[in-house]
Amino acid sequence: MIKDMTKGSPMKLILGFSIPLLFGFLFQQFYSMVDTVIVGRFLGKENLAAVGATGAVNFLIIGFCMGVCSGFSIPVSHKFGAGDYSGLRRVVANCIWLTAAFAVVMTVLTTVLCRPILVVMKTPENILDASYAYIRVIFLGIPVTFLYNMTSGVIRALGDSKTPVIFLVMSSFINIGLDLFFIVNLHLGVQGAAWATVISQGISGLCCLLFMIKKFEILRIQRDEWAPNRHLMGTLCGMGIPMGLQYSITAIGSVILQSATNTLGSDAVAAVTAAGRIGGFLACPFDAMGSTMATYGGQNVGAGKLDRIGQGLKSCILLGAGYSVIALCISIFLGRPLATLFLDASEMAIIGNVRLFLIISTSFYFPLALVNIIRFMIQGVGFPTFAILAGVFEMAARALAGFVLVPTVGFIGSCLGSPIAWVFADAFLIPAYFHVKKVLQKRLGESN
Numbered sequence: 001m002i003k004d005m006t007k008g009s010p011m012k013l014i015l016g017f018s019i020p021l022l023f024g025f026l027f028q029q030f031y032s033m034v035d036t037v038i039v040g041r042f043l044g045k046e047n048l049a050a051v052g053a054t055g056a057v058n059f060l061i062i063g064f065c066m067g068v069c070s071g072f073s074i075p076v077s078h079k080f081g082a083g084d085y086s087g088l089r090r091v092v093a094n095c096i097w098l099t100a101a102f103a104v105v106m107t108v109l110t111t112v113l114c115r116p117i118l119v120v121m122k123t124p125e126n127i128l129d130a131s132y133a134y135i136r137v138i139f140l141g142i143p144v145t146f147l148y149n150m151t152s153g154v155i156r157a158l159g160d161s162k163t164p165v166i167f168l169v170m171s172s173f174i175n176i177g178l179d180l181f182f183i184v185n186l187h188l189g190v191q192g193a194a195w196a197t198v199i200s201q202g203i204s205g206l207c208c209l210l211f212m213i214k215k216f217e218i219l220r221i222q223r224d225e226w227a228p229n230r231h232l233m234g235t236l237c238g239m240g241i242p243m244g245l246q247y248s249i250t251a252i253g254s255v256i257l258q259s260a261t262n263t264l265g266s267d268a269v270a271a272v273t274a275a276g277r278i279g280g281f282l283a284c285p286f287d288a289m290g291s292t293m294a295t296y297g298g299q300n301v302g303a304g305k306l307d308r309i310g311q312g313l314k315s316c317i318l319l320g321a322g323y324s325v326i327a328l329c330i331s332i333f334l335g336r337p338l339a340t341l342f343l344d345a346s347e348m349a350i351i352g353n354v355r356l357f358l359i360i361s362t363s364f365y366f367p368l369a370l371v372n373i374i375r376f377m378i379q380g381v382g383f384p385t386f387a388i389l390a391g392v393f394e395m396a397a398r399a400l401a402g403f404v405l406v407p408t409v410g411f412i413g414s415c416l417g418s419p420i421a422w423v424f425a426d427a428f429l430i431p432a433y434f435h436v437k438k439v440l441q442k443r444l445g446e447s448n
Contacts, residue, residue, distance in 0.1 A: 050130035052273025056258035063247030071240030073153035081302025141198030148205035175200035253398025275357035290372035297380030320369030364419035
C-alpha cells in the first residue's frame with residue numbers, strides 16, 4: 001500500500017510507518033542473532049569469535065551496499081512526493097542498471113581481497129581460516145544483498161513499509177531452518193551459517209521484486225523508460241555513493257577498533273561478538289526511526305512542505321529518548337541472561353564482559369538515536385554529503401579508541417568506541433541540520 005506522508009499528523013505517520021520497519025529490522029537482527037547462537041552453541045566459542053572477527057569488514061562492505069541502495073531510493077521518494085510518475089519509473093530503471101553494475105564489481109573485488117584484509121586486521125591465527133570461510137560466502141552473496149536492499153528501498157520510498165517486512169519475516173524462518181540443516185545435519189561449520197544468510201536474503205529480494213512488478217502500476221516501466229540516462233545516473237550516484245561511503249567510512253573506524261580488540265584474544269572477540277548481536281537487536285528501533293525519517297523527509301521536501309520536516313523531527317526525537325531509557329534497563333537487568341544465549345553458563349568472565357559492554361553502550365543510546373534520526377532526515381531531504389562528514393567524525397572516534405583506549409585500558413576501550421563515535425557524530429549533525437534547514441527555506445522562497 002502506497003502511503004503519502006505529506007498530509008496528516010507527523011507523529012501518527014511516523015509511528016505507522018516505523019512500526020512495520022521495526023519488525024523488519026528486529027527479524028533481520030533476529031536471524032543474524034540466531035546465526036550467532038547456533039554457531040556459539042554447536043560450534044563453540046572459537047567459531048563464535050571467528051564470525052565476530054569478520055563483523056567490521058562485513059559492515060564495511062555490506063554497509064556500503066545498503067547505503068548505496070538507500071541513497072538510490074531518495075530520488076524515488078522525491079519523484080513520488082512531486083507526483084512525477086513517469087520520472088519515477090525512469091529513476092527506478094536507472095537504479096536497476098546501476099545496482100547490477102555495483103553488484104558485479106564489488107563481488108569480484110571483495111572475494112579476492114577478503115583474506116588479506118583479515119590478515120591485516122590481525123585476526124587471531126586460531127580463528128583466521130574459519131573467519132575467511134564465513135566472510136567469503138557472505139561476499140559472494142553481494143548481488144542478493146543489492147537485490148533485496150534496492151527493491152525494498154523503492155517499495156518503502158512509495159510509503160509501503162509493511163511488505164518488505166513480510167518477506168523478511170518469511171526469509172528469517174527460512175534462514176533459521178537452513179542454519180540448523182547446514183550446521184547440524186551437513187556439518188558445514190561457519191560456512192553453513194553464511195550460506196543460510198545468503199540464500200534466505202536472496203529469497204526475500206526475489207519476493208520484493210515480484211511484488212514490485214505485479215502490485216505497483218506506477219512502477220510498470222515502459223520500453224523507452226528503460227533507456228540508461230546519464231543525468232539520472234549522476235543524480236542517483238550523487239545520492240547513493242555518499243550514503244554508501246558514509247557507512248564505509250564509519251566502518252573504517254570499526255575495522256581499526258576490531259583490529260585492536262583482536263589483539264586482546266579470542267575471548268574478548270567472543271564477548272564483543274555476543275554483545276554486538278544483542279546491541280544490534282536493541283538498536284533496531286533507531287534503525288526504523290532513521291529509515292522513516294529518510295522517506296518522510298524525502299516526500300515532504302518533494303512536496304515543498306518544509307514546516308512538516310521540523311515537526312516530524314521533534315516527534316521522532318521524543319520517541320528515541322523514551323526508548324533509550326528502556327534499552328538501558330534491559331541491559332542492566334537482562335544482560336547476563338541474554339549473554340547465556342550465545343555462551344555456555346560456565347564462561348562467567350566472558351558473560352560479565354558482555355553485560356559490561358551492553359551497559360556502557362545503552363547508556364549512550366540517546367546520542368545514537370539523534371545520529372540515526374538527524375542523519376537520515378538530512379539524507380532524505382537531499383544533502384547526502386553531510387552523511388559522509390558525520391561518518392568521518394565516527395571514524396575518527398573509533399580510531400581514537402582503537403589506537404589509544406584499547407591499548408591503554410583494554411576491554412573497556414572496546415566498550416567505549418561506539419559511544420564516543422555517536423557523540424562525535426552528533427557534534428557535527430546537529431549544527432548541520434540547522435544549516436540544511438536554512439538552505440531549504442531559502443530555496444523554497446526563491447522558487448516561490
